[in-house]
Amino acid sequence: MYKNLIKNVVIVGGTHGNEFTGVYLAKYWLKNPNMVQRRGFNTNIIFANQKAFKEVRRYIDRDLNRSCSLSILSKNADSHEAKLAHHLNTLIGPKDNHQENADFVVDLHTTTSNMGISLVISNQNELTWLAASYLSEEFPDLKIYRWQGDEEGAFVDSLGADGFAIEVGAIPQGVLRSDIYKQTEEIVYKLLDFLENPSDTNRTVNVYDHVTLVDFPRDNDGEIIAMIHPQRQDNDFKLIQSGDPMFLSFEGQIIVYEGSESLYGLFINEAAYYEKGFAMCLARKIEYSF
């Protein structure tokens, strides 16, 4: 049904300069473009934030994956990443004009959280969800997180018509691991297979639907006063019930979950989120139909 409608697919690596899996996959595919070429569409590789990669930093001035909003794109670029966002918008977008250059964007990320292989999806478009459903059938361990997080519509993948981010972890920042590299590579090849021959898939998928962001406990000066509790650490996508340990203070005091609804913890102890002021995300597991 989408077979002749997909003309341009964009794979982005290095949106975050210290997430090396996507950087090195982008470098590899730029040298070996035949690996990602398929019949019927062009595949373009973008190594997004090369300056941040050189400095082994997530970003130089501001988070590029929170910089692709219409409000930033409509203003003069006043930072390195705003300039990159404008440039990416000329390659991938223009955002939200229904004539985007990229019919599908996949943005490659890693996480220090034990997220396994997961997709982060922030649109409701049919092709995006058909692709996600296909991948969840191909990879039984793959999890789907429907993000409605800290800033709306500012992800790099939101510049194109359809797409999502791939998050694989746990892996430290600034590190390559061959297992995570291969897993990410394999998902991208399966995605390209699907886009080459889009088939109707199961239209109901298990989704972790974003509910809220949880910050670390802090004192009046804003200083963190507790760490992720050992029972939460590395237990992403596990159910958290009222009374379950969440944090452990430096004095050894346990801080428990007091919410009335049992929810799932995601992005638990992600290194990049300390500065954003959250310790984990909480999500509700739902059957999502599209």
Ligand SMILES: [Zn+2]
């Ligand atoms: Zn990232």
